[in-house]
Amino acid sequence: MVRGLTQWTKTLSFPARVSPQRPAKEAKVFQVSPSASPTTPPSPIGDNIDKPAVINEESFQDLEAEKAIMGSIVYCIHHKDGCKWSDELRKLKAHLNTCKHDAVPCSNKCGAMIPRVLMEDHLKYTCAQRRARCDFCAKEFTGHTLEKHSGTCGYEPLYCENKCGMKVQRRHLSQHKLGECAKRLVACRYCNKEFVFDTLGAHHAKCGRFPVACPHRCETAVLPREDLEVHLKDHCTTHLLSCTFKDAGCRFKGNRFSLDKHLEESTKMHLSLMCSVVTKQQHQITSLKSAISKLSLNYTGTLIWKISDYTAKMSEAKVKEGMELVSPPFYTSQYGYKLQASVFLNGNGTGEGSHISIYIKILPGEYDALLRWPFSHSVSFTMFDQTVVAEKACNIVESFIPDPTWKNFQRPSREPDSLGFGFPRFVSHEMVKKRHFVKDDTMFIRVKVDPSKIVAV
Numbered sequence: 418m419v420r421g422l423t424q425w426t427k428t429l430s431f432p433a434r435v436s437p438q439r440p441a442k443e444a445k446v447f448q449v450s451p452s453a454s455p456t457t458p459p460s461p462i463g464d465n466i467d468k469p470a471v472i473n474e475e476s477f478q479d480l481e482a483e484k485a486i487m488g489s490i491v492y493c494i495h496h497k498d499g500c501k502w503s504d505e506l507r508k509l510k511a512h513l514n515t516c517k518h519d520a521v522p523c524s525n526k527c528g529a530m531i532p533r534v535l536m537e538d539h540l541k542y543t544c545a546q547r548r549a550r551c552d553f554c555a556k557e558f559t560g561h562t563l564e565k566h567s568g569t570c571g572y573e574p575l576y577c578e579n580k581c582g583m584k585v586q587r588r589h590l591s592q593h594k595l596g597e598c599a600k601r602l603v604a605c606r607y608c609n610k611e612f613v614f615d616t617l618g619a620h621h622a623k624c625g626r627f628p629v630a631c632p633h634r635c636e637t638a639v640l641p642r643e644d645l646e647v648h649l650k651d652h653c654t655t656h657l658l659s660c661t662f663k664d665a666g667c668r669f670k671g672n673r674f675s676l677d678k679h680l681e682e683s684t685k686m687h688l689s690l691m692c693s694v695v696t697k698q699q700h701q702i703t704s705l706k707s708a709i710s711k712l713s714l715n716y717t718g719t720l721i722w723k724i725s726d727y728t729a730k731m732s733e734a735k736v737k738e739g740m741e742l743v744s745p746p747f748y749t750s751q752y753g754y755k756l757q758a759s760v761f762l763n764g765n766g767t768g769e770g771s772h773i774s775i776y777i778k779i780l781p782g783e784y785d786a787l788l789r790w791p792f793s794h795s796v797s798f799t800m801f802d803q804t805v806v807a808e809k810a811c812n813i814v815e816s817f818i819p820d821p822t823w824k825n826f827q828r829p830s831r832e833p834d835s836l837g838f839g840f841p842r843f844v845s846h847e848m849v850k851k852r853h854f855v856k857d858d859t860m861f862i863r864v865k866v867d868p869s870k871i872v873a874v
Contacts, residue, residue: 633657718868720863730762755780779837796864796866
C-alpha cells in the first residue's frame with residue numbers, strides 16, 4: 418500500500434537517543450506529495466515537471482535536510498499494536514508493505530480493512546465472503562449465510578432436553594422426544610397417571626388397576642390388582658380358606674361352601690378348643706402378673722410411703738375402730754428379709770385417739786431358710802415435715818434395735834404376727850396440726866432398715 422511522507426510522519430515516533438540534532442535555523446520542513454518519492458525533491462510551484470531541476474544553494478540545503486530526516490531512526494507506526502520494527506525513516510515504506518499489523522483490504526473484497534497479522538484468521542473464520550462448508554450437512558455457504566445457517570442445521574446433533582443422555586439430529590429431535598426418549602412422560606394405560614417412561618415398568622408392578630389373574634384359576638379370568646384381596650376373601654370359589662378357629666388349633670381348610678358347613682357341624686369341637694385357649698391364657702396372665710410384681714418390688718431396704726387422701730382416711734379411722742393402713746412390702750436386699758409397715762392414723766393401744774401409731778412386720782419371704790434369725794437390723798421411722806423452706810423442716814424420727822427374745826423377730830410362719838413391732842405413740846395429732854406434716858392432703862413416711870447399725874438413732 419502506497420503512503421506519502423506526510424502520512425508517515427503523522428504517526429512517527431523518533432527514539433530520543435538517535436533523533437537528529439540540528440540547529441533551529443537549519444531545520445526546515447520538507448513537504449512531500451503523496452505520489453512523490455521520498456528521495457526526490459519537490460519541483461518548484463508552476464514549473465514544468467519535464468524540465469531539468471535547477472540545483473542551487475537553497476536546494477542543496479533542502480537535500481541535506483531531507484537526507485538527515487530520512488536517516489532518522491523511527492519505530493513502526495503500529496508499534497503500539499505489537500510491531501517490534503525500528504529502523505531508518507527511508508525504510509519505513511518498504512516495511513509497511515510487509516508489516517503484519519498494517520491494515521489492508523480483505524482479498525475476498527468483503528470491504529473490511531484487516532491487519533495483515535489477522536488476515537489469515539479473517540479469511541478463514543470471519544470474512545463475510547469466505548466459502549465454508551457446514552460441519553454437519555456438508556453444504557457450502559458464504560460466511561454471512563453460514564452464520565445464519567448455524568443453529569438451524571437439521572443435521573446438527575443435540576442433547577435431548579429431557580436429559581435422557583441421547584444425542585439426536587435436530588430434524589429428528591421432536592420425534593425422539595415424543596416417541597423414543599426414555600425420559601418422556603407417558604400415561605399408564607390402566608390408571609391414567611403420568612410417569613417417566615423408564616419408570617413405567619416399575620409402576621406396573623404395583624399399579625392397583627393393573628390386570629392380574631386369580632392365583633387359584635377360578636372362573637374370573639383377570640381383575641384389577643387392588644380388587645384381588647377382596648376377590649379371594651369373598652368371591653373366589655376355588656380358594657382354600659382356613660377355619661376361623663385355626664388359632665385355637667382347628668386345622669380344617671376348604672373352599673367357601675365347605676367352610677360354612679364345617680363351622681355349622683363343629684361347634685362343640687371349636688368350643689372345646691377355645692376353653693383350652695382360655696386356660697392357657699389365664700396361666701400366662703398369672704405368670705406375667707407375678708413377673709411384673711417382682712420387677713416392681715423394692716430391694717433397697719428403704720421405703721418411702723406416700724399416704725394420700727389423709728383427711729378422708731383420718732375421718733374413717735375415727736369412726737372405724739382398729740382401721741389399719743399397710744404399706745407395699747419391701748426387702749432389705751434382693752435375697753433378704755421381706756418387711757411391711759402399718760399405720761393407725763387414729764392410734765392403737767396407748768396412742769389410740771391421740772397419736773398416730775406405726776409398726777413394722779416381718780413377712781414370710783422366699784429366702785427365709787437362708788437368712789440369719791432372729792432379725793437384728795436397726796429400724797427407723799421418719800415423718801417428713803413438708804415446709805416450704807427446707808432448712809426449717811423438723812422431721813420426726815424414731816428408731817429401735819430388735820430384741821432377739823421377742824417373738825416378732827423370729828422366723829415368721831405362714832401366718833405372720835398381726836401387729837408387728839413399733840411405736841403406738843409415734844406422733845401426736847396436735848403435732849401433726851402444728852407442723853407441715855400434711856400438705857396437699859398427703860403425708861410421707863420413711864421406713865429404713867439398716868444392717869450396719871447396732872445403736873438406735
